[in-house]
Amino acid sequence: MHWADVLAEELLKKQTKHVLATGITPSGPIHIGNMREILTTDAVYRCLVEKGGDAEFIYICDDYDPLRKVYPHLPSSYEQFVGKPLSEIPCPCGKHTSYADHYLVSFLGSLHEIGVNPQVYRASEMYKKGEYNESIQIALENTDKIRTILETLSGRQMPKDWLPYNVKCETCGRLSTTHPSLYEYPMVEYSCDCGHTGEVDIRKSGQGKLPWRVDWPARWRMLGVTFEPCGKDHATVGGTRETGAKISEEVYRYPHPGLLVYEFIMLKGQGAMHSSKGTAVSGEEMLKMTPPEVLRFLIMRNQPNRHIVFDSGLGLLTLVDEYDKEEEVYFGKEAETKGMKEFKKIYELSQPYHIPKTMPLHLPYRHLVTLDQIAKTWPEVKEILLRTGQLPKKLKKDDEEHLMQRAEHVRFWLATFAPDDVKFEVKIALPKIILTPEQETVLYILKEKIPDLTWEPEAIHNAIYEIAEEKKIPIKIAFTAVYQVLLGQEKGPRAGFFLSNLEKKFVLRRVTEAVK
Ligand SMILES: [Zn+2]
Ligand SMILES: [Zn+2]
Known part of the structure; x- marks a missing residue:
């Protein structure tokens, strides 16, 4: 059985209604690991629906998180915004309503293309609408319990007057520079590094936020989350997953969602893609360079606990070929090869939308x-x-x-x-080149042959090959002559196929000009 079916069946054994959650902190370009989280959840969601489950797929943007530092991709002027919620910081390009939206809006748009259409929640709105108010009160009333859980499981020592609540300073608007000191319902007293001291009424919305380790379990209960995958960086001993599960059960009295730890996506030659470090390829770039069905295929054919290597170079072409091969097998045009497990389900889950009834047209x-x-x-x-x-x-x-x-x-x-070696440009005029006498011979004979030549890859290839053989000229030199006059470079795509796509009269004119 496919892994997504296994997970869906496990969930259905518990109940039929499910809320599958995934999310992101839009503090920078969305990392490629998030693509795995989203598509893994989408696969389980589809399998649940297929099996008659009543499922909902939600995507939560943690845009109320504070900006932690001036990331390398930001101008130094962003120093002044460190500590403020991402939804309340101006966007770096000036075209979006906030910093968070700058990274989020186009990313969410491209999710539609890969067939992922979750219900989107923004933490900033949830806080401002007061949806967190009850959870904040529960957390504050269980301060000691939460402290014990965090200290016991994560091994870190909390300050004596620590409270599970980060006040947003009424003067400077920062979340990370305040120190809440005393809670007496409904007021929280605090001081801020900016010099301000004051108190906030937690019955009023949008005055602060729960720390991440408490925010996560609070949200599980609020939204009824039953499944949420997490990267292995969160799933360590004493990590946010473990403390979250305990806080969920002991403080919020809510059974924690199904645990699925997924492995990283590694970028070929770059190592693991970690969420808090910069990545060489962003999630959006991955979406833009990989055809949607192929990106889905990459995730669907790998067990979540196996790491994936994504190659943004020539490996991408191989990946597309592998997908096309799988499609041919699915439609019975090719025989199944060894190791092609669950190919039917993998193919179906790879489709962004409907599953084609007949095989789509193939073009390499x-x-x-x-x-x-x-x-x-x-x-x-x-x-x-x-x-x-x-x-x-x-x-x-x-x-x-x-x-x-x-x-x-x-x-x-x-x-x-x-990579550079697949790139070329057909020059609109004869490039400035120096041809060897051998190359001139090749081109001269080619010029004579072209008018009667069937303009097809194989015929063209054979013609060049025969000239080289007849004149005892190394074949490489013959092909180089062709690339030189058209591209102004030594190498190019397979010559027969390449020339056949250019107009015959254009090639004839160029070759004639070169040997004039
Ligand atoms: Zn922007
Ligand atoms: Zn302040």
Whole structure:
């Protein structure tokens, strides 16, 4: 059975109604580990619904958390905002309503593309609407119990007058510089590093927030959460997961949600992606460079407790090929290979939306990598594909949308993470190059041959090959001549395929010009 089915069945044994939660603190670019959390939850959610469960999928943005420091991606002027809630700090680009929204809005938008549409909650709104008020009171009334749990499990010593509540200073607006000292319902006395001392009435909303270790379990009860995966950094002994479970049961009298610890996503050559450290590839970039079904496939085919290596270089192309192969197996066009476990379920869970009834049109992904560099827009790419017979004349709407979406992802990848050796540019004029006599010979004969040549990859490849053989010129030199006159570089995509996508008369003109 697929891991998501196993998890869904375990949940259904307890009850039919479930709230699956996941979330993020939008303190910087969303890290790729969060993609795993979201998609893991989405998989369990889908399996629950499929099995008749009454499930809800929620996504909580901890935008009421304070800014912890001036991260490397921020200007030094952000020093003044350290300690303030992320929802109350201006956005770095000036186009969003807050710092939190700067990182959140477009990310949430791209989730839709991968078929994830959770109900979004913002902690800042929940606090300001007073939804946390009761939980705050319960926490303050159980200060000793919470202190004992935290000290016993996490081994850290809390200050003598510690309270499980961070007041937002009425003068400077910071959460992390205040020191609450005394609680006597409904007032909390505090002092702040800015010099202010005062007291707040906890019956009024948005005056402060629960510390993270208390906030998390409080929210489980408030929202009725029954399942929430967490990264292994939270699942250590004495970590937030363990103290949260205990606080949930002993303070909030709420059974803690199902535990699922997921492993990190490692970036090839970079090690583990940790939530609090900067990442070389952000979640949004991962979404933009990987076709949606392929990104889902990467998560679905791996057990949550196994780490995933994401390769933003050539490995991405291999990953897409693997997905396409799986699709062929699913539709019975290819035989199942050894080790292809649960391929049916994996394929179905990889679909952002509906499961196709017939196999989508296949075009090797690497071809798009070449075509996206020959043509600048999808209509131009499509024109080449139609002209060269790589697409049927009657292209189905679904297939076109699918290919267009893939072409967009290829374009983003080429502009960002693609290694240099797959990149090229067809020069609009003959580049300034010096050809060797051997190369001139190749091009001269090629020029003579082109008019009668069938303009297809294999025929073109063979023609160049034959010239080299006939004239006893190393084949590499022959191909280099072709790349030189068109790209102004020594290497390029497979020559036969590459040339076949260019117009014959364009190639003829260029070769003629080169040997004039
Ligand atoms: Zn912004
Ligand atoms: Zn202050």
